[in-house]
Amino acid sequence: MFKNMIVYRIAESWQGDLQQLEDALQKTVFEECGATQERSVGWVPPRGEPHGPLAESVAGQWVMRFMSESKMLPASVLNRKVNEKAEHIEKTEGRKPGKKEKKELKDEAKLDLLPMAFTKQGSMWVWIDPQSRTLVLDTSAQGRADEIVTLLVEGLPGFAVALLDTQTSPQAAMAHWLMTQEPPAGFSIDRECELKAADESKAVVRYARHPLDIDEVRQHIEHGKLPTKLAMTWDDRVSFVLSEGLQIKKIALLDAVMDGNSQDDGGFDTDVAIATGELSRLIPDLIEALGGEGRTGLGDGLPASLSSAPAAETLPVRLAQGRSQGTVTGPATAPADTAPEEAPF
Incomplete structure (x- = not known):
């Protein structure tokens, strides 16, 4: 159901309920482009039923679907x-x-x-976990995510979010895992990686369907190329690609998940329950693997579930041969994706 994730933390000050969310979404119901309209956006019933609710609650998780339509005019x-x-x-x-x-x-x-122009439609799953105060958008493109966040902030009184931040940057953590070949507990490193030089050369090395526990990978990191993408698997249940901006791409639920659910159980509620059930466990484990949650700037401090977590250790990364060992830390950033993957729906 979800192919990508950009994750936000919702401010504690917002105490909205499902009905308030539904009322806000009703103000921006999707309509197809008019004759001279270049683009139209809005919300559609996530179940695909005409005139159905725009916000659905399944097992306590709130799910919505954002739709956009553009005229194609070469x-x-x-x-x-x-x-x-x-x-x-x-x-x-x-x-x-x-x-x-x-x-x-x-x-x-x-x-x-x-x-006379043809139209192109695209949709995006939007998920709010009210218990953990997370907003999850099924996209890898920050620009598309910004559009949805703006709609929600403008439509919901008091609604405020900030991109999820971690104590250790994903790039520093990925470099450490590749150098030591010691992934965090519950995770494994797969066979896809991208390394990019931080100097003016902007040199890029990509591995696909290739073992990463080789000296060549470590040598690239030692010479200053740092990971921008790394394929990983969580708990033998979910595979994904982690990016330097803490965007989670190419999400796939593995056999261990599907084997525990009957093929006869298909349907919207089952799909939502399975996807959100797995991903709601993956997200906090990934946060822990990245040293715990950082400050979001929302003024709330850390979530209660994370406020007692131990301080994170910085992960050493050798930046270049012949130079002293340094560290790469700091808040996670979410740069605009210059080649965003369109999530299929």
């Missing part, structure tokens, strides 16, 4: 239409349109073409 088609209009002016009036008029012609051409 630049070459638009430019051709603009040129046709400009040529018509030149022939009928004996003059060439100026820069300002060309811009106006482009707007006119777009309005002419939009009613």
Whole structure:
């Protein structure tokens, strides 16, 4: 159900309930693009039933579905239409349109073409765990996540979130695990990794379907290439790719999960219960593997379940041969994904 995760912490000050959430979503119900509308966004019933609730609660987990639709208008088609209009002016009036008029012609051409353009739709699962105060978005693209967060913050009074932060940066932790070949308890390292140089060369080394417990990987790290992606498995139940920005990609539930559930149990409620049940256990284990949760800037301090956790240790990373050993720590960042993977639904 979820193929990617960007995780946010919800402020304790927000004490909303499911009905309040439903009322807020009803203000932005998805409608298909109008004739001259380039893009439309909004919420649709997650069960896929017409006129159904926009927020569903399954086993205490709140699930929503965000929908977007865009008109596909190739630049070459638009430019051709603009040129046709400009040529018509030149022939009928004996003059060439100026820069300002060309811009106006482009707007006119777009309005002419939009009613005939094909549309492209995409959707995203959105999950709120009210007990752990987490908001999870099924995307690896920070720009798309920002759009949903903005809608929720504007529609829900008092709703505030911050990107999940950890005491140890994912990049430092991944480098440590690869150097020592000692993954955190409950996790294993798989066969996919990306290493990127921090210097001006921006050199990138990628491994796919390849063992990572080799000297070559350690040598790359010693020479200054640090992990930006690492494939891992949690508890033999969920495989995923961890990114340097704490984005979790390529999520797949493994046989150990599916074997415990009958194939006859399919359906929305079962899918939600299985996915959220596994991922709600993975998230805190991953936070612990990254040294515990950091400060979010929400003013709440740490969640009660984590407030008594021991301070995290920094993980040493040798940055380059011949240089003294340093550390890479600090808050997790979530850079915009320049090649976001579209999550299938």
